[in-house]
Amino acid sequence: MRVEVLVVGGGPAGAIAARRLAQSNRDVLVVEREPMRLKPCGGGIPSTAFQDLDIPLKIKHVSVNKIRIHSPTDRVLEIDLEGGSIILVDRREFDSCLRDIAISSGAGLIEGILTDIKKKKRGLIASVKTPEGVVDIEADYLIAADGINSTTRALMSIKPNQYVYTLSGKFDDITTDVCEFWFSQAHAPNGYSWVFPSMKGVSIGTGTFHPKEARQYLKRFLIRRFNSDEIMRDIKLLRGYKIPYWSEDIYYKDRVFFVGDAGGHVMPFTFEGIYYSMKSGDFAAQAIIEGSPNLFKKLWRKRFYSRFRLMKAIQEYFLKSDDRFEQLFNLFQRKQIQDASMQLWLRKDSSKSSIIRYINFFRKFLH
Ligand SMILES: Cc1cc2nc3c(=O)[nH]c(=O)nc-3n(C[C@H](O)[C@H](O)[C@H](O)COP(=O)(O)OP(=O)(O)OC[C@H]3O[C@@H](n4cnc5c(N)ncnc54)[C@H](O)[C@@H]3O)c2cc1C
Numbered sequence: 001m002r003v004e005v006l007v008v009g010g011g012p013a014g015a016i017a018a019r020r021l022a023q024s025n026r027d028v029l030v031v032e033r034e035p036m037r038l039k040p041c042g043g044g045i046p047s048t049a050f051q052d053l054d055i056p057l058k059i060k061h062v063s064v065n066k067i068r069i070h071s072p073t074d075r076v077l078e079i080d081l082e083g084g085s086i087i088l089v090d091r092r093e094f095d096s097c098l099r100d101i102a103i104s105s106g107a108g109l110i111e112g113i114l115t116d117i118k119k120k121k122r123g124l125i126a127s128v129k130t131p132e133g134v135v136d137i138e139a140d141y142l143i144a145a146d147g148i149n150s151t152t153r154a155l156m157s158i159k160p161n162q163y164v165y166t167l168s169g170k171f172d173d174i175t176t177d178v179c180e181f182w183f184s185q186a187h188a189p190n191g192y193s194w195v196f197p198s199m200k201g202v203s204i205g206t207g208t209f210h211p212k213e214a215r216q217y218l219k220r221f222l223i224r225r226f227n228s229d230e231i232m233r234d235i236k237l238l239r240g241y242k243i244p245y246w247s248e249d250i251y252y253k254d255r256v257f258f259v260g261d262a263g264g265h266v267m268p269f270t271f272e273g274i275y276y277s278m279k280s281g282d283f284a285a286q287a288i289i290e291g292s293p294n295l296f297k298k299l300w301r302k303r304f305y306s307r308f309r310l311m312k313a314i315q316e317y318f319l320k321s322d323d324r325f326e327q328l329f330n331l332f333q334r335k336q337i338q339d340a341s342m343q344l345w346l347r348k349d350s351s352k353s354s355i356i357r358y359i360n361f362f363r364k365f366l367h
Contacts, residue, residue, distance in 0.1 A: 001137045001138065002138040002139070003027050003028060003029045003108070003137060003138075003139050004021075004026050004027040004028065004139065004140050004141070005021055005026055005027070005028045005029075005139060005141045005142070005143060005285075005288060006029055006031065006126055006137055006139040006141075006142045006143070007021075007029065007030045007031070007107075007143040007145055008031050008114045008126070008143065008144055008145060008151070008152055009030075009031075009032065009033075009144070009145035009146035009147060009260075009262070010030045010031075010032030010035065010098075010099045010102075010109065010145075011039065011095055011145060011147060011260060011277065012094070012095065012098060012274050012277045012278045012281070013145040013259040013261070013262070013265075013277035013280055013281040014030055014032070014143065014145030014146075014259070014260070014281060015030070015095065015099045015101070016053065016098060016102075016277075016278040016279075016281040016282050017143050017145060017257075017259060017281030017282065017284055017285045018030045018099075018105075018107035018109075018281075018285075019101055019102040019105045019107065019285075020282050020286065020289070021107065021285045021288065021289065022102060022105035022106035022107040023105050023106070024285075024289045025106070026285075026288065026289065028106075028107045028108065029108040029110065029137065029139075030102065030107055030108065030110075031111075031113075031114060031126075031128050031137075032099070032109060032110075032112075033111070033112070033113045033146075034111075035096065035099070035109075035111055036092065036096075037092070037095075038090075038092040038237070039091040039092075039095065040166070040168055040205075040237070040239045040241040041203075041274070042196045042198075042203050042205070043088050043089045043090060043091050043094065043196070043198065043203070043274075044086045044087070044088050044179060044196055044272070044274075045086070045087050045088075045274050045275060046084055046085075046086060046087070046275060046345060047063070047085045047086070047087050047346070048084050049275040049278070050087065052275075052279075053275075053279070053282065055098070055101070055278075057087065058097060059089060059090070059093045059094060060089075060093065060199060061087050061088060061089045061199075062087070062088040062197045062198065062199065063085045063087055063088075064085060064086045064087075064177065064178060064179050064196075064197060065080060065081050065085045066078055066079065066080055066179075067079050067081065067086070067178060067179045068178045068179070068180045068181070069181050069183070069329065069332065070180065070181065070182045070183065071183055071325060071329040072183055072184040072185065072186070072325055072326065073326060075326075075329060077332055077333060078178070079332075079338050079342065081342060081346060082339075082342065083343070084342075084346035085346075086179055088179075088196055088197055088198055090198070090199050098278075110128070110135075111130060111131060112128040112130035112131075112135070113128065113129045113151070114127070114128055114146065114151050114152065115127050115128065115129050115134070115151075116155060117152065117155045117156065117256075119254060119255075120138070122140070123138060123139055123140045123255060124138075124142055124255055124256070125137065125138050125139075126139060126142060140255065141255050141256070141257065141288055141293075142255065142256045142257070143256075143257045143259055143281070143284055144256055144257065144258045144259065144262045144263070145259050145260050145262060145277075145281060146262050147260070147261045147262060148160075148161060148163060148241075148242045148243065148244050148261040148262070149242070150258070150261075150262035152256060152258070152262060153250075153258070153262060156253065156256065158249075158250055158253070158258075159249075161242075161245070161247070161249070161262075161264045162244070162245040162247050162264075163242035163243060163244055163245055164190075164191055164207045164208065164209055164243045164244075164245055164271065165207070165208055165209070165211035165214055165240060165241075165242055166205050166206065166207045166208075166214075166240065166241050166242070166243055167205060167206055167214040167215060167217070167238070167240050168203065168204065168205025168206070168238075168241070169203070169204060169205065169235035169236055169237050169239065170198060170200075170202065170203050170235065170236045171201045171202050171204060171231070171234060171235060172200050172236060173201055174195075174202050174226075175197065175201060175202060176195050176197055176202055177197060179194070179195075179196050179197070180194060180195040180196070180225075181193075181194055182194065182195075182221065182224065182225065183319075183322075183325050184224070184322060184325075185321065185322050186217075186220055186224075187206055187218070187220040187224060188206050188207060188208055188217060188221065189208055189209065189210060189217075190208070190209050190315070190319045191206070191207035191209070191271070191319065192206075192207060192319075193206040193207070193217075193218075193221040193225070194206075195225060204221075204225075204235070205218070206221050207243065211240070214240060219232060243261075243266055243271050243273060244261050244264040244265070244266045244273070245264070245266075246264050246265065246266055246267070246268050246312060247264055248308075249264065250263060251263060251296055251300065252284075252287075252293045252294070252296055252297065257284035257287070257293070257296055259277065259280040259281045259283075260276075260277030260278075260280055260281060261273060261277060263280055265277055265280045267307075267308060267311055268308065268314075268315040269311040269312070269315040269319070270311065270345070272345075276304065279300075279303070279304070280296075283295075283296050283299040283300050283303075284296045286299060287299070306355050306359065307344060307355055310358065310359050310362065313362070314328070314362065336361075337361065340357065340358045340361065341358070344358060
């Protein structure tokens with residue numbers, strides 16, 4: 001079998017890459033290991049991402065116009081999301097909808113698992129295990145969109161991404177009408193715990209750099225949020241999973257592009273990955289279309305590098321201790337900072353000058 005581009009993984013990154021390539025009449029095939037998979041995920045996507053990426057919002061969803069931040073000392077800040085909202089989706093439906101759009105644009109899709117890659121002079125051969133047997137697929141380029149546990153990275157001896165460990169699940173019979181972010185070193189050291197509305201009930205979880213303590217942290221969070229850790233047994237789909245911690249270690253190597261979680265494209269501090277994985281898939285596809293692999297890194301850096309650097313600095317400074325988070329909380333009480341943050345978060349195409357203003361504000365503070 002021969003294609004121009006083989007996309008490994010049909011999550012948000014892979015599906016959007018395939019759509020863009022197919023729209024430019026490129027011969028593209030997506031290999032997805034588990035088309036009915038439900039990715040552990042809060043499913044929160046800024047509404048502006050749908051316009052930015054021209055994705056019709058056809059699937060069922062919940063729309064939220066407010067976030068609530070809880071500081072370690074139980075101070076509470078509610079922020080209205082002016083100029084946008086957060087759309088919460090079911091990942092099984094969302095991913096499958098994106099794949100359908102790619103297919104209707106002309107991409108092919110097969111169910112299968114990438115098991116081997118061999119380099120060729122001008123391309124590569126990928127072995128894919130399908131329900132019918134192993135197929136060798138020759139391609140000019142491969143797009144690795146196979147998530148945080150990327151098989152492609154492993155097959156190419158690229159060390160795995162650094163990551164934050166999450167323990168998350170769902171409660172069917174609890175509701176909330178805002179996205180709640182809870183901070184404290186006691187239950188989410190260097191990260192946060194969350195309660196987000198979902199299609200049925202809420203999704204909850206906690207993120208930490210200490211996987212072994214994750215269960216203990218989640219229990220502490222449940223006590224803080226619900227006054228009981230016994231409700232742990234009512235959590236549905238309780239699963240541990242990793243989120244990449246952005247380190248910018250790889251974009252492109254030997255005709256392989258690394259996009260989405262496989263390339264570590266998750267915003268530090270907020271740990272927002274859906275939008276950035278879609279954008280990285282789109283940029284990699286554009287680089288192929290324009291015949292310039294290095295364009296992928298250039299496009300990505302031009303658009304996102306400064307905000308990722310800033311968010312990483314904020315994460316590494318303010319999430320180090322509860323006292324420091326309280327300082328950040330004080331800053332967030334200023335309308336000017338709230339507006340600038342929401343603009344960065346919701347209006348993904350915010351101008352470079354607003355990012356620079358934001359960076360300067362924090363730089364002044366950090367000095
Ligand atoms: C608990 C949790 C909560 C989160 N909440 C949010 C949130 O609210 N908002 C947000 O923006 N981000 C969130 N994220 C991050 C977000 O889920 C990811 O960044 C995003 O899913 C990355 O998309 P992707 O396409 O790169 O990878 P994935 O969504 O992981 O997709 C990878 C695909 O590749 C397939 N695959 C893997 N290996 C192979 C193989 N060998 N062969 C073939 N196919 C393969 C998989 O089946 C999968 O479909 C959360 C993450 C976690 C863990």
